[in-house]
Amino acid sequence: MRDNPVLRVVTKITLPLIFLFALYVQFHGDFGPGGGFQAGVIFAAGFILYGLVFGTEALRAAVPAAVLRLGIALGLMLYAGVGVVTLGLGGEYLAYGTLAHTAAHGQHLGIFLVELGVGVTVAAVMVAVFLAFAGRADP
Amino acid sequence: MSAAGLYNYWIVILLMMAGFYVVISSGNLVKKIVGLNLFQASVFILYISMGKVAGGSAPILREGVTQFSNPLPHVLILTAIVVGVATTALGLALVVRIREAYGTAEEDEIHQQDESL
Amino acid sequence: MLIEAINIVLLGMLAVTALAAIRLHDLFAVVMLFGIYSLLAAVVFVVLDAVDVAFTEAAVGVGISTVLMLATIGLAGRHEKRPAHRPLLPLLVVVVTGAALVYGTLDMPHFGDPNAPVHQHVVPRYLQRSADEIGIPNVVTNILASYRGYDTLGELTVIFTAGVGVLALLGLRRRRRERPGPGQSPP
């Protein structure tokens, strides 16, 4: 698969589209179906495609282990951190209304941030799981 | 009268039990995990079925629609699907390690190796 | 009525897929059947108005889970050993469990009934007031991220746990040869 030039070129063209679609799903959950989880999965699918076509070593080089760990931790910290911020602002845990001047604004901002957190951790975990399984396959 | 309204649920129960049967009857570690997934996916259908309102539509608010299906089971099942895939990933990782340590993914062969110690 | 008919047909197809998965011993085929099962389930979800769930089931069931299962049978072998005899105890357990569930359906509200208790108590507020209280048209997102946002934090923690677990079990680097034999803890 790795020596097929057509596949490599097509992948290089497709990848930006996949990431764009992931971003669309990430930020469009307000109106249609979608949200952080689905976006994270699509994002990870892009990386996994890259790994399948260019080899898992190339993917390991592109996303080092330390970055993956950071991503896995950061998304969850963002979500849980939003709750801590609302505590600090005098509301209950995850009471987004306190985040902005009006409750509705605060809700929008809060949902935006937690969905982002979901997307980051899900994408990082999926890529890590793929690499972990792939690492066992190579003799 | 009663049969018509419950018929759906009975098929879903059949699906759930098919998955459950695979989990507890199969001796292959991978197939057990597949069974768990079948079992859980069928439970998801049970939840979503109870949220359906005849004549309702997807719970996205828009002009001209007044009758919606129940969104709460959808939310619960979104969470449950994610929990399910997390379990699957962990279970399969365990299977890979067991296969490396024992050279097999069959329950009875693993059991024999541990017995012979 | 049409929806119900479509639903019954889909559920029938699901049943056939599940029963085939029980009978087959080639794990590759079993996993493929599972992929088909997830796809059919996603269609059922669309028919039942759960578009978000359908999207996720397609991404997870057909995508992630199936790929992981294929990867695993690539590493662990694709053939299931045939059991020496048909296990009777599992069959008994399943029949009893199924019978209990069918017994439980007898007092259930009927499929699609708009007056069922599930549609009465908690949910009307989400449908009627979330537009004012939160202001996002997709009610599922409102409940998921705000009303029950704490559940979703838990859900993300589950994913995090799975990530940590897979890293602990398999590691990110290429495999090193390790402890092939049995034995007690090292000295």
Add this chain to the structure above:
Amino acid sequence: MIAAQLPALQVVVPLLGAPLCLLARKGNTAWALTLAISAVALLVATLLLGQVLAQGSVAYAFGGWAAPWGIEYRLDAVNAIVLLIVTGISTVVLLFAKTSVAHEIRPEQQVLFYTSWLLCLTGLLGITITGDAFNLFVFLEISSLSSYVLISLGSDRRALTAAYQYLIMGTIGATFILIGIGLLYMVTGTLNMADLAGRLPELTASRTVRTAFAFLTVGIGLKLALFPLHLWLPNAYAYAPSVVTAFLAATATKVAIYMLLRFMFSVFGAGFSFGAMPLPTLLVLLGAAAVLSASTVAIFQHNIKRMLAYSSVAQIGYMVLGMSLASSAGLTAAVLHLFNHALMKGGLFLALGCIAWRLGSVRLGDLAGLGYRMPWTMAAFVAGGLSLIGLPLTAGFISKWYLVLAALEQGWWPVVIVVVAGSLLAVVYIWRVIETAYFRDRGEPAPPVQEAPLSMLLPTWLLVGANVYFGIYTDLSVGVAGQAARVLLGTAP
């Protein structure tokens, strides 16, 4: 202001600690962070118990959304005491963990190990404190997945199969619980436990509710290792790392007992669970079978960890027996034994952890003469064992005494006989260890074995000492347990 937010902090602090811990570079850093977070959680649990004892019950609405629309945390005497047990045991075992984990877990896995520990703590606390049935399922899965990881890190390859077996059984249990919660939601339209409790009484005749009851009982029974659903437990405890066994044995099954109590008494109500359903008969039979069969099997084990694991199945039987009486005295005994058993099994498994650290083995035969070479460790084991048997002046005596009194109150003589028989069987299996350690020669010249270091002995003796303390001063434990029993029966807020 902080006081009002304590219920959220109880779970959120360890939850946020987990990703922080993942970023640690060294095992020791991760350990220090985990210990600090666990200590904070213990402090929070103590303050919460104070709040509960002062004002009866405490509620917390996440996101500011009132229940039943939002998710609610709700505390009373029953879960406040369980929170204290979980955080207390976690902290003491973590004190012990540094040396033991450095020995048993590979360096590159230590950070992941402590991260999983925090996740497991988060899950157990989340199950205990929540007032929402579906939220309980989510946190149940956090604690389950992380405990599969913790168990699989044991150094024997059988740890992998034990973790896998537990994963399958645990997921079946969780799915049954999910079905039960779904059926309840179907007929009531709510997921909030207090709200469910208000709506279920008029539905007692519903066959759907009865099925939900059955599925919740079986599902929780699987997590609880209730006889005969206990088959995953002995291997999981025997092959997990020493500290994991101590932690899980003292907390996970306790939280499962709590779940059973919460659903049977608070959600369904004693009138339904013990009137309309045949639960008392069933529980008394299963409890008695657990005590007698598991204690007997324990006698024939050569691996002491496994022996104590079977003993745990038996101890769960005592708690179930207390529950089956469905009286104030019976529930007091059940909650009391839940508390005391956490102390004894925690102490015993830590003593075994010392032995595993020095000997690299916990097989009975290898312990010959150990009583003279590791005197403090073996003395701790003996003291913990006496509490397990139920000798006077130990915590184990107190809970068994209350259980016997509760059974006599209702004239249930067979239960008394089962308790006495179970205690005699415990004498036999604990005596086998004592005999080997003190009265048997190794035959060959013994390899030089030193006593365990103070960092391990102190936490061990802390738990063993607590067994003696709560065997003499019973005001606190019996008082809270009695209060919990009244809450469960609905005679106190």
